[in-house]
Amino acid sequence: MTSRSLPRPVVQQSASEATAGGAAAGHHAHQPRGLLRWVLTTNHKEIGTLYLLFALLMFFIGGTMALVVRAELFQPGMTFILPEFFNQMTTMHGLIMVFGAIMPAFVGLANWMVPVQIGAPDMALPRLNNFSFWLLPVSFTILLSTLFMEGGGPNFGWTFYAPLSTTYAPPSTSFFILAMHLAGISSILGAINIIATILNLRTPNMRLMDMPLFVWTWLITAFLLIAVMPVLAGVITMMLLDINFGTSFFDAAGGGDPVLFQHLFWFFGHPEVYIMILPAFGIVSAIVPTFARKRLFGYASMVYATASIAILSFVVWAHHMFTVGLPLTAQLFFMYSTMLIAVPTGVKVFNWIATLFRGSISFELPMLFSLAFIVQFTIGGLSGVMLAIAPADFQYHDTYFVVAHFHYVLVPGAVFAILAAAYYWLPKWSGVYPNVKLGLTHFWLSVIGVNLTFFPMHFSGLAGMPRRIPDYALQFADFNLLSSIGGFLFGISQLLFVAVVILCIRGKGEKAPAQAWEGAEGLEWTLPSPAPLHTFDTPPEFVPERDSPSRH
Amino acid sequence: MSSSSYYVPATSKWPIIAVLVMGMLAVGAGLMMTQGSGLILLVGGLVGVAWVMYGWFRDVTLESMGGLYDAQMDRSFRQGMAWFIFSEVMFFAAFFGALFYIRVFTLPWLDGEGAKGITALLWPDFVASWPLMNTPDPAVGGPDAIINPWTLPLINTLLLVTSSITLTFSHHALKAQQRLRARNWLILTLVLGGIFLVIQGIEYVHAWTELGLTLQAGIYGATFFLLTGFHGLHVTIGAVILLVLLIRLIKGHFTPEQHFAFEAGAWYWHFVDVVWIGLFLFVYVF
Numbered sequence: 001m002t003s004r005s006l007p008r009p010v011v012q013q014s015a016s017e018a019t020a021g022g023a024a025a026g027h028h029a030h031q032p033r034g035l036l037r038w039v040l041t042t043n044h045k046e047i048g049t050l051y052l053l054f055a056l057l058m059f060f061i062g063g064t065m066a067l068v069v070r071a072e073l074f075q076p077g078m079t080f081i082l083p084e085f086f087n088q089m090t091t092m093h094g095l096i097m098v099f100g101a102i103m104p105a106f107v108g109l110a111n112w113m114v115p116v117q118i119g120a121p122d123m124a125l126p127r128l129n130n131f132s133f134w135l136l137p138v139s140f141t142i143l144l145s146t147l148f149m150e151g152g153g154p155n156f157g158w159t160f161y162a163p164l165s166t167t168y169a170p171p172s173t174s175f176f177i178l179a180m181h182l183a184g185i186s187s188i189l190g191a192i193n194i195i196a197t198i199l200n201l202r203t204p205n206m207r208l209m210d211m212p213l214f215v216w217t218w219l220i221t222a223f224l225l226i227a228v229m230p231v232l233a234g235v236i237t238m239m240l241l242d243i244n245f246g247t248s249f250f251d252a253a254g255g256g257d258p259v260l261f262q263h264l265f266w267f268f269g270h271p272e273v274y275i276m277i278l279p280a281f282g283i284v285s286a287i288v289p290t291f292a293r294k295r296l297f298g299y300a301s302m303v304y305a306t307a308s309i310a311i312l313s314f315v316v317w318a319h320h321m322f323t324v325g326l327p328l329t330a331q332l333f334f335m336y337s338t339m340l341i342a343v344p345t346g347v348k349v350f351n352w353i354a355t356l357f358r359g360s361i362s363f364e365l366p367m368l369f370s371l372a373f374i375v376q377f378t379i380g381g382l383s384g385v386m387l388a389i390a391p392a393d394f395q396y397h398d399t400y401f402v403v404a405h406f407h408y409v410l411v412p413g414a415v416f417a418i419l420a421a422a423y424y425w426l427p428k429w430s431g432v433y434p435n436v437k438l439g440l441t442h443f444w445l446s447v448i449g450v451n452l453t454f455f456p457m458h459f460s461g462l463a464g465m466p467r468r469i470p471d472y473a474l475q476f477a478d479f480n481l482l483s484s485i486g487g488f489l490f491g492i493s494q495l496l497f498v499a500v501v502i503l504c505i506r507g508k509g510e511k512a513p514a515q516a517w518e519g520a521e522g523l524e525w526t527l528p529s530p531a532p533l534h535t536f537d538t539p540p541e542f543v544p545e546r547d548s549p550s551r552h
Numbered sequence: 553m554s555s556s557s558y559y560v561p562a563t564s565k566w567p568i569i570a571v572l573v574m575g576m577l578a579v580g581a582g583l584m585m586t587q588g589s590g591l592i593l594l595v596g597g598l599v600g601v602a603w604v605m606y607g608w609f610r611d612v613t614l615e616s617m618g619g620l621y622d623a624q625m626d627r628s629f630r631q632g633m634a635w636f637i638f639s640e641v642m643f644f645a646a647f648f649g650a651l652f653y654i655r656v657f658t659l660p661w662l663d664g665e666g667a668k669g670i671t672a673l674l675w676p677d678f679v680a681s682w683p684l685m686n687t688p689d690p691a692v693g694g695p696d697a698i699i700n701p702w703t704l705p706l707i708n709t710l711l712l713v714t715s716s717i718t719l720t721f722s723h724h725a726l727k728a729q730q731r732l733r734a735r736n737w738l739i740l741t742l743v744l745g746g747i748f749l750v751i752q753g754i755e756y757v758h759a760w761t762e763l764g765l766t767l768q769a770g771i772y773g774a775t776f777f778l779l780t781g782f783h784g785l786h787v788t789i790g791a792v793i794l795l796v797l798l799i800r801l802i803k804g805h806f807t808p809e810q811h812f813a814f815e816a817g818a819w820y821w822h823f824v825d826v827v828w829i830g831l832f833l834f835v836y837v838f
Contacts, residue, residue, distance in 0.1 A: 032563075039568050040563045040564075040565060040567075040568060041563065042560075042561065042562075042563045042564070042567075120558070121558035121560050122558075122560045124628035124631075124632070125628060125629075125632055126560065126561055127561060127563075127564050127566065127567050127608075128567070128632070130563075130564075130567040130568065131567035131568075131570050131571060134567065134568055134571040135571055135574065138571055138572075138574070138575035138578075141575075142575070142578060142579065142582070171586045172586070174581075174582050174585045174586050175578075175579075175582040175586070178578040178579075178581060178582050179578070181578070182574060182575070182578055185574075188636075188639050191635075192631075192632050192635045192636060192639070193632070195631065195635055196628045196631040196632050196635070197628075199631060200624060200627050200628050200631055201558075201624070201628075226635055226638055226639045226642070227638075227639075227642050228642070229639070230639045230640065230642040230643035230645075230646065231642055231643070231645070231646040233643060233646075234643050234644075234646030234647055234650075235646060237778075238650065238778065240585075241767070241774070241778065243585075244585045245767050245768075246767060246768040247767050247768065247773075247774035247777075247778070248687070248692060248768075248770055248771050248774050249650065249771070249774055249775075249778075251692075252658075252662065252671070252674060252688060252689075253687065253688055253689035253691065253692050254687045254688070254689070254692040254770040254771050254774070255654065255658070255659060255662070255684045255687050255688060255692075255694075255770045255771030255772070256654065256658070256771045256774065257653070257654065257657075257658040259658075260650055260653050260654065260658065263649075263653060264646055264649065264650060267646075267649070325668055327666075327667030327668065328667065329667075534560075536558070537558060537560075538558065539558070
């Protein structure tokens with residue numbers, strides 16, 4: 001194999017054609033080279049790589065914005081930037097991290113891993129796949145360009161509540177809406193592709209209950225995406241009409257209702273937060289068994305728990321709106337339905353721990369990130385239960401306690417799972433193991449940084465510090481100082497991850513065999529490392545009694 | 553192509569062109585709304601989208617007729633189309649949800665009834681009603697009159713329901729290898745859809761110019777045009793699909809066994825029909 005480690009078509013293609021009898025040779029022989037190759041590619045591995053690199057870039061852009069926020073909050077007083085710009089930074093940070101970093105990172109992982117985990121040659125609709133990816137750079141170029149427009153970019157928070165985002169919004173809001181439309185189309189089409197792939201391209205004999213959990217969680221995530229992204233499209237369309245065409249959807253003067261905006265937004269927004277965590281569950285469910293050298297405890301209950309979380313996610317949305325003035329019955333309903341989610345989520349955490357129980361555990365990099373995920377995500381889950389209590393939420397609402405909660409599930413949660421996945425599958429992608437020394441440094445600095453950033457926010461929030469403000473009362477100074485130091489530590493230590501990735505791409509490091517991890521199971525480990533550009537031109541053999549993660 | 557090996561489509565230039573024209577469309581629309589310029593980009597984007605759809609679907613058609621696709625590819629297309637229609641269902645669900653929320657909660661509350669009736673403090677003189685002729689703040693202004701559902705909308709309902717039936721006749725004829733009959737039923741479907749759109753246009757002009765029923769006429773005008781407008785757009789798209797199917801039918805592209813494009817177009821048309829029934833009931837009648 002070549003020393004270059006991202007899948008290189010020229011060398012490896014000949015290898016795969018030699019072994020697979022050249023079934024795909026006719027289609028791929030005259031593939032374009034250079035930049036055009038990436039622009040035109042319909043290969044799921046190349047598109048997966050593009051998604052992941054795009055997400056990494058957005059992670060740093062959104063992260064830089066977070067550091068601007070943390071710099072301003074380092075000490076009380078207006079010290080560093082203007083309040084208007086502060087608002088744009090918090091808003092853009094949220095939008096970019098949610099829609100530009102975490103979602104594309106998971107879609108990239110799905111692109112890379114779902115076909116090879118189910119023994120498929122590619123995604124079901126490869127050209128649509130290319131379209132889905134390339135919409136994202138266009139969308140986010142438009143979104144970022146709003147920062148340079150007259151009146152500045154979006155400044156109303158990532159939840160863009162009307163009328164802040166309509167009556168009182170900067171003129172660039174129309175561009176923000178159109179950018180979100182493009183990103184939404186990308187998500188919907190990507191999700192359709194993933195569902196069609198999973199339902200249709202599994203290797204013969206692989207039943208649904210034989211699929212790796214990462215595939216299961218993505219199947220359910222894709223369903224959520226198709227169900228709620230159109231609702232987001234609908235609500236931003238109504239915003240666009242209110243702004244530009246004089247309608248009254250979110251204006252009570254004409255008989256509309258700003259609270260209607262919040263209902264529609266959170267009907268999308270709550271499933272959206274599970275879209276950003278279910279694939280993480282799948283990743284951890286792959287990694288923990290590998291390094292505990294046991295099969296996953298309670299495979300079927302994991303599947304049912306994931307499905308339960310997804311179904312419940314449609315009936316909990318108004319817990320984001322307890323203080324907006326909901327009828328009492330609505331508050332009670334949404335309080336209890338939200339608490340119900342703790343049950344299937346608890347099932348998952350217990351299953352991971354039961355998998356570890358009496359396992360032969362070793363602490364390689366992916367395992368470290370996964371174990372940290374379990375602990376830290378549970379912290380975020382527990383503060384979620386606190387927030388679900390409607391009367392208590394009146395105290396927590398719009399404070400830093402909420403900021404601490406959702407950052408705990410998203411950064412030490414989802415981001416850690418994405419990093420775990422990268423460390424786990426980089427040997428398969430690049431052919432070399434990630435550098436252990438750099439990886440360990442990255443891990444420990446990240447754990448310290450992330451907890452130093454977000455744990456004090458629980459306290460500043462409980463003490464009453466409101467979110468989305470550039471200045472604060474003196475008694476919050478110490479906690480904010482800690483959070484800012486932690487934020488910069490976490491942000492800068494992510495550069496170590498970039499170094500790890502670059503080393504892998506350049507093939508520097510210990511060469512990985514096909515079975516890169518001793519205890520790993522699944523079809524992806526039957527492929528050489530790095531995986532050739534085209535794999536499974538013919539369906540691989542799958543014997544449920546021998547290969548299924550749910551076998552007895 | 554042996555049956556044991558997978559078919560993977562070749563690369564294509566259409567997706568990236570599609571991305572570029574979509575970006576052009578978005579930037580053009582944004583410029584038009586914020587600065588009043590950018591018409592060239594907007595029109596160019598629209599033309600570009602039409603061109604891409606022509607080119608992309610043409611390639612797929614040629615590949616399909618060249619026998620490149622296998623049963624698995626066919627299933628992928630079917631599932632893709634089914635899930636796409638589900639996403640459209642959810643898009644309309646958001647608008648219907650908004651309509652019901654306004655009617656069931658917002659307006660009674662603004663009138664002082666129900667759990668959040670305290671909002672009546674905003675405009676004490678406001679009286680809730682549906683259709684909402686008098687808005688809470690008179691400065692916004694409601695419509696002077698609304699469309700009588702038992703005139704043009706009823707005719708449109710009959711037209712669209714009939715068109716779903718004629719389309720099914722066409723499908724059955726196609727499966728029975730009676731291409732001429734299939735063609736005639738499809739032409740009739742298209743005519744019915746076309747008349748629907750013309751009537752909808754007449755109704756819009758009537759509403760806008762004579763009834764004071766505009767996008768700006770309070771929440772009634774907003775929901776009316778949002779729901780009927782997006783539905784009309786979907787009928788237009790569906791009619792274009794049926795037109796393409798008609799041309800392909802005449803050219804003999806479809807066999808009684810293999811005509812997924814026809815079925816996908818039919819699914820879409822039936823979906824648009826079902827949405828209309830919801831519209832007729834909850835926007836016009838009740």
